[in-house]
Amino acid sequence: NKSQKEEDSKVILAMLWSGQVNESIAYLQTNIIGKNELKIAFRNLWKNKTYLFINLIGLSVAFGISTLLFLTAYDLLTFDQFHEQNGPVYRVYQKINEAQGEQYGNSMPLPMRGALKAEFPEVKLAVRVLDGGVQILKEDKLINEGITFTDSDFFQVFGYKLLKGNSTTALKELSNVVVREDVAKNLFGEQDPMGKTITVSHGDKQQYYIVSGILEKGPDNTSIDHEMLVRIENVGEYNNNKDRWDANQHTLYIKLDEKTTATAFEKRLKSFTAKYYKGNIAQLKKEGAKPDDRGEVISTRIMGLSESHFDTKVGGRNQAINKVYPYTLLIVGIIILLIAAINFINLSIAKSFGRAKEVGMRKALGAFKTQIMGQFWGEAFLICIAAFGAGILIAYLLIPQYNAIFRTTLSLQMLKTPVLLAAIFLCFAFITLIAGGYPALAVTRFNTVEVLKGKVKVSGSSGGIRNSLIIFQFTMSVLLIACTLIVWTQIKYLRSKPLGFNATQVYSIPIGNEIAGKRLLQHFRNRLSNQPRFLSMTGSDVNLGRGLDGSFSKSVLGFEHNGKSIQTNMRTADYEFVKTLDLKLIDGRDFSEAYATDTTGAVVINETMAKQLGVKDPIGVTLNTDNKHKVIGVVKDFHFESLHRQIEAVTFFMNGFSINYIFVKIAPDHVDETIALLKKTYNEVAPKSEFQGSFLDENTNNQYKKEERLSQIFFSAATLAIILSCLGLFAIAIMVISQRTKEIGVRKVLGASVVSITTLLSVDFLKMVGVAIIIASPVAWWLMDQWLADFAYRTEIQWWIFIATALLSVAIAFLTVSFQAIRAALTNPTKSLRSE
Structure with missing residues (x-):
């Protein structure tokens, strides 16, 4: 406003009068030029609404979907880490080297806990866990609940806390039961459940327990989750099996002292196994079993609790998953972000040449390179920050449907974790700096004289970068389409393969x-x-x-x-x-x-x-x-x-x-x-x-729900990648074709047909899609061959999948480009020749 301008003028004149030239320039840049640059940024964005719309839609959708994928991957990669906050928890398992091949045993005999604690002082704690199901008698109804049979030091091993009760004495007596908070509320309402009796029905038998503790509800990404806890001595066969080393029925978890490593402890277990499994080892050797690389036929081993969730051989308490799955989600999320960022970069570079005269004029009037870079980067930052906010909103709106489809329990509250906050900040900074910084750097290299003469055109290097980025986009899209088709054929094979029994009637x-x-x-x-x-x-x-x-x-x-x-x-x-x-x-x-x-x-x-x-x-x-x-x-x-x-x-x-x-x-x-x-x-x-x-x-x-979810993720990601790639391709086609407007007019005057002009304008883009297909096909084959190796029964990767992928990709790209090409070819040549 007028008064502000007068005030700024007085301050600058005062500084100049007193000889503070550098200070006056700094004041000018901070208080006047900065405000003008912000106004120019908003004007330029509003002037190029198509450019703004494409970038906002692409980036916001990419941010939103990638946020959901990153949250899912984080949820899986931190599985069971809740219990390892106070030191690692190990699961005991056995590897049996039979003559026919390796076998892995997850269930341990009841006496192993006592033997480990007696013979190894480094074993601080050991807990047996056996899950079951019971029905609780409440008035005239039976309520199905899970029950876990365990040992009294359960709470010293795992990360749970008691909301009521003492963790060291809650399972001291055989008649004690610890109930999870939601189950307690279901059974007793608002009453204090402590000291109350629970009647448990198992078949025709009834058992009575006294509530001695209320268990907090832990996170969803854990395999150690229990409705009720009682002592393992309450298992019906306990007395018959408590001294038997050939009756394996429970899972065993241990904690070691701080000075002992897992590797060192496993070496000490060699003599332990030889002592308690002497007969089994001798029998296996008689049948032709050979020692493994450690020199053992039967070896007792330990594995970190969080690690066991990703070991498909040993397996978790819930069904184990391959670690490739969460990393696939991360990669897919990164691919989607990169495709959207590439659109941003290509469109920013293309638009920057349309503003060449503006840049030349500003440089001629004394603007510094840093100011011009700041102007273009600032515009990119405004788009990114708006897209990021819209992306978080999209993620928030989609979370309920996403959780229902993929059977997850995600919440935006997870974004508060330091690791995720840091990852999101770095991701946002990277996209803003690359997508906004590179085009900004490119425009500062314009030659002022050439720009003002109107001789600036797209350089060979810029065109090469643009084409490389388009090839990368479509390579990722083709890769996702091929993976989707292969996962779909495997699921179809699993469902159609004869199982050897009647499953329909x-x-x-x-x-x-x-x-x-x-x-x-x-x-x-x-x-x-x-x-x-x-x-x-x-x-x-x-x-x-x-x-x-x-x-x-x-x-x-x-x-x-x-x-x-x-x-x-x-x-x-x-x-x-x-x-x-x-x-x-x-x-x-x-x-x-x-x-x-x-x-x-x-x-x-x-x-x-x-x-x-x-x-x-x-x-x-x-x-x-x-x-x-x-x-x-x-x-x-x-x-x-x-x-x-x-x-x-x-x-x-x-x-x-x-x-x-x-x-x-x-x-x-x-x-x-x-x-x-x-x-x-x-x-x-x-x-x-x-x-x-x-x-x-x-x-x-x-x-095969896990495979179906993977198929849905691939399909959704492939669809989104194609849409984003085509969105960017469409915008680039508009700009490239607009630069050849006069050429199109000349060709039409000389008798070129609409078909020939459309083909001419489309063929360069289709060549890039062809290169993407050549790159993506072998990569897709290798990746999916590794994934199929997890199945004992699998389909073969068929050649027609890659043909179908190629045809689909070419058809989509051609339709995207040809729409604008046909429109240009149909334009009156008189208008085309006047365009420049």
Whole structure:
């Protein structure tokens, strides 16, 4: 305003009068030139609305989506680190070097904890953890909850705190129970739960616990998460197995003193393993097992808790994931940011040549290079800061849908963590400096005289940089498209591969804890077996695939047979198991009520188990198990686990574990009415429990949710990368074609057709897309071949995937460029020739 100008003038004149020339120049630059530059920046941005719109949309979307991807990656990479704030926590596991190959054991025997603490003073703490499920009796309802059997020093090992109770004495008594805060509120409302009694129902048995502590709810990215904690001595088989080294059933975690490293401790474990597994080692050597690189046939080892989540061999308590997965999210997020930044750089460089006369005039009037750079960089900074704010808003709005689709529990509160704040700041600074700084540096190199004569044009180096950046954009886009198609073909292969059992007509019903499995199965048979819509039914201890209850377990039985060590998956099965699942019986028979001894002394095995026994005719062979079971049938191998794993030996017992699932084979017609009848029959004897039935084909598909999420991420990233690349390509095409306006007019006057002009203008861009395809295709093949190696059963990478990717990329690029090219070719040549 007028008064401010007068004040500024007086200050500058006073400084000049007193000889303070440098001070007057500094005041001028700070208080007057700075304000003008800000006004010029806003004017220029508003004048070039298309440029502003493309950059704002591209950068804000890129910032928003990348924020979500970075948060997901951070959530995965910090998995279980919550428990290692006061020093590392180690998980104990074993590597068994059998003659057939390496095996890894996660479950440990009950006496190992006491032996480690007694023989190794460096073991400060050791905790056994065994998960289970129970139902809590509340008034007239049963509430399903998880229960964890553990030791009294649980809270000294893991990172949880008690909101109420004493962490050193909360699990002192066998009757104590520590309840998580949300479970306590569900059970007792606003009442103080301390000292209250909880009635726990497990099958037909009831147990009573007294609340001695309230557990805080930990973070979602942990595998050590429990609704209720009780002492491990409450496990039903504890007294029978407490001294047995051949009964592995729980996970063992330890803490070492500060002076002992994991490597040093593992070396000391060599003598420990040789002492307690002497017989097993001798037997394995007899069968041809060779020592590993450490000289051990069986080695007891330790692994950091957070590290075990990413070890697919040893595995976490929840399903382990490959560490490639979070790093893939990081890379995809960086790719999206780079594509948006490249658009910004290309458009900034292209627009800078349109402002060449402005730069020349300012330089002629005495502007410094730093001032011109500051002007252009300031405009870039304004766009970046606006895009960053819009990106955070986009991330905030998309988080609920993102969490639902990808089964995450993200929150923008995670941005408060110092590591993420630093990463986001560096990312923002990098994009602002590169995307704004490089074009600003380029314009300062303009020759003032040439600029004012109107002779400035795009240099060869600038064009080369622009083309290189476009090639990079489309290389990333092609890479993501190819990866998406390969992941999609693998998922399709997993879903369509024959599993060796009937997954479409068999309905799986989790029994729950309200009633014993045998009793419920008999009730189903009494009520439904005489109806034609129910073809057969059976029971098992383990589901096939992942049902609605989310439960998964695995039991391995080891024994000697004819001087040979045998390992087999152990599963419970009831009558009509083979018939219900449509398994192919290649020898012998199924369990039958006609043979009374089947319930206690018979087993059915698969082909792999028969080969392990090493006999021509396995029927009638007696296995050297506790009760000397006899083989009565052999079924063709089928996939009772996911296709990540090879088919292993499996043995079905009638007197193994309790029945936890009922499988019902139903007729294909009137399915809804049939399921309604199953639910009604279930509720007759378990009215307090939730009915969680599902078809086996749904369960088997649920095993590949991780791959589906990866496919969705690739597809979303590829779509976004293509859109951003095309957005930038479209803007560059507009600017390049506008520089050739007179050329187009001359060609039209000389008789060139619309098709020939369109082809001429498009071919240079399509060449760049072709180069991107050549670069991206082998990289995509190598990356996805590494990813597919994680599957025991995998599809081959087909040639047509790369052809389809190439055609799709070329078609998208051509449509993007040709729209503007056709528009230019249709322009009246009279206008074109007047354009300059």
